Amino acid sequence: MPATIIDGKAFAARVRGEVAGHVSRLKADHGITPGLAVVLVGEDPASQVYVRSKGKQTVEAGMNSYEHRLEADTRQEDLLALVGQLNADPAVHGILVQLPLPAHIDSDLVINAIDPAKDVDGFHVSNVGLLGTGQKSMVPCTPLGCLMLLRDHLGSLSGLDAVVVGRSNIVGKPMAQLLLGDSCTVTIAHSRTRDLAAVVRRADIVVAAVGRPGMVTGDWIKPGATVIDVGINRVDAGDGKTRLVGDCDYDSCAAVAGAITPVPGGVGPMTIACLLANTTTACCRANGLPEPEGLTA
Numbered sequence: 001m002p003a004t005i006i007d008g009k010a011f012a013a014r015v016r017g018e019v020a021g022h023v024s025r026l027k028a029d030h031g032i033t034p035g036l037a038v039v040l041v042g043e044d045p046a047s048q049v050y051v052r053s054k055g056k057q058t059v060e061a062g063m064n065s066y067e068h069r070l071e072a073d074t075r076q077e078d079l080l081a082l083v084g085q086l087n088a089d090p091a092v093h094g095i096l097v098q099l100p101l102p103a104h105i106d107s108d109l110v111i112n113a114i115d116p117a118k119d120v121d122g123f124h125v126s127n128v129g130l131l132g133t134g135q136k137s138m139v140p141c142t143p144l145g146c147l148m149l150l151r152d153h154l155g156s157l158s159g160l161d162a163v164v165v166g167r168s169n170i171v172g173k174p175m176a177q178l179l180l181g182d183s184c185t186v187t188i189a190h191s192r193t194r195d196l197a198a199v200v201r202r203a204d205i206v207v208a209a210v211g212r213p214g215m216v217t218g219d220w221i222k223p224g225a226t227v228i229d230v231g232i233n234r235v236d237a238g239d240g241k242t243r244l245v246g247d248c249d250y251d252s253c254a255a256v257a258g259a260i261t262p263v264p265g266g267v268g269p270m271t272i273a274c275l276l277a278n279t280t281t282a283c284c285r286a287n288g289l290p291e292p293e294g295l296t297a
C-alpha cells in the first residue's frame with residue numbers, strides 16, 4: 001500500500017484559521033491585538049523569503065507584524081538594544097530573531113536577551129529548561145508542528161520507537177524532548193552515529209532534520225513507519241532553476257513508509273502556523289487570559 005501523504009500545508013491552514021478565530025475574540029472581547037516582531041540581520045535571500053511569508057501570514061491572522069531589517073554589519077550592541085526595546089514594548093507579544101546571524105554576532109547572547117515570555121521561537125535557555133523538565137514553556141515552532149502532525153496521524157505516540165536524525169538546538173533536541181513527553185522511546189542520531197541505517201530501521205517514527213538532500217532512503221525505513229521530513233534543501237533542478245527537497249529521498253521512502261510528509265508542503269508551513277500560535281499564546285499569558293487550546297504541546 002502506498003504511504004499516506006501527510007498534508008502539512010492543509011493542516012497549517014487549519015491551525016492558522018484557529019489562531020485567527022482566537023485573535024478576533026481577543027480583539028472583540030478585550031481590545032487586544034497580538035503583535036509579532038521579526039528581526040532580520042543581513043540580506044540572506046532565503047531568510048528574506050521566510051520573513052516576508054511570516055509577515056504576510058501574521059497580518060492575515062489579524063495580528064500586528066513588526067519587521068526590523070538591519071544591515072549585515074550591524075553591531076551586536078545595537079541588535080541587543082533593539083531586543084531590549086522590543087522586550088519593553090507592550091504591543092509586542094512575540095519576538096523572533098531570524099537565524100543564522102552574521103558570524104560577528106554571538107547568537108546565544110542575543111537569544112538569551114529576549115524576554116522568555118516573548119521568545120516565540122522557544123530558544124531561550126529558560127524555555128529550553130522548562131521544556132526539558134516538562135513545565136509550561138514556549139515550544140520551538142518546527143518540532144511543535146511535527147508533533148501536531150504526528151498526533152493527528154497516529155493518535156497516541158505512547159511506547160513507539162522514535163528516531164530523530166539531527167541534534168541541533170532548534171530542531172533535533174527539542175523534537176526529542178517532545179517525543180519523550182509523549183512517551184516515545186527516543187533515539188537521537190547525528191553525524192557520529194554508527195550504522196545510521198540500522199538505527200533508523202528500528203523506528204516507528206523517523207524525524208529527519210539534517211540538511212542533506214535525500215540522505216534517508218527507503219531501504220532505511222521500517223515498513224509502515226511514519227516519516228517526518230524537516231529538511232529544506234534548495235538543489236539544482238537542471239534547467240538553470242532550483243527546487244526544494246527534503247532530507248528524505250521521497251519516492252523510495254514513500255514506497256515503504258506508512259505515512260510521509262512532502263517537501264515543500266509538509267513541515268515548513270507548520271513552522272509558521274506554530275509561530276502564529278505561539279504569539280497568540282504569549283499574548284494571552286501576558287494578559288492573564290485563557291490560552292488557545294490544542295495549539296501548544
Ligand SMILES: NC(=O)C1=CN([C@@H]2O[C@H](COP(=O)(O)OP(=O)(O)OC[C@H]3O[C@@H](n4cnc5c(N)ncnc54)[C@H](OP(=O)(O)O)[C@@H]3O)[C@@H](O)[C@H]2O)C=CC1
Pocket residue numbers: 142165166167168169170171172189190191192193196209210211212230231232233267268269271
Ligand atoms: N521545515 C522547517 O520549518 C525547518 C527546516 N529546517 C531544515 O532542517 C534541516 C536541519 O536544520 P538544523 O537542525 O538547523 O541543521 P544543523 O546543521 O544545525 O544540524 C544538522 C544535524 O544533522 C546532523 N548530521 C549532519 N550530517 C549528518 C550525517 N551524515 N548523518 C547523520 N547526521 C548528520 C548533524 O550532526 P552533528 O551534530 O554531529 O554535526 C546535526 O546534528 C535543514 O535542511 C534546514 O533547512 C530547519 C529549521 C526549520
Ligand SMILES: Nc1nc(=O)c2c([nH]1)NC[C@@H]1CN(c3ccc(C(=O)N[C@@H](CCC(=O)O)C(=O)O)cc3)C=[N+]21
Pocket residue numbers: 049050096097098099100121141142232244263264265266267268269271272
Ligand atoms: N529564529 C528562527 N526561527 C525559525 O523558525 C527559523 C529560522 N530562525 N531560520 C530559518 C529556519 C527555516 N524556517 C522555515 C520556515 C518555513 C518554511 C516554509 O514555509 N517552507 C515551505 C516552502 C517555502 C519556499 O517555497 O521557499 C514549505 O516547506 O512548504 C521553511 C523553513 C524557519 N526557520
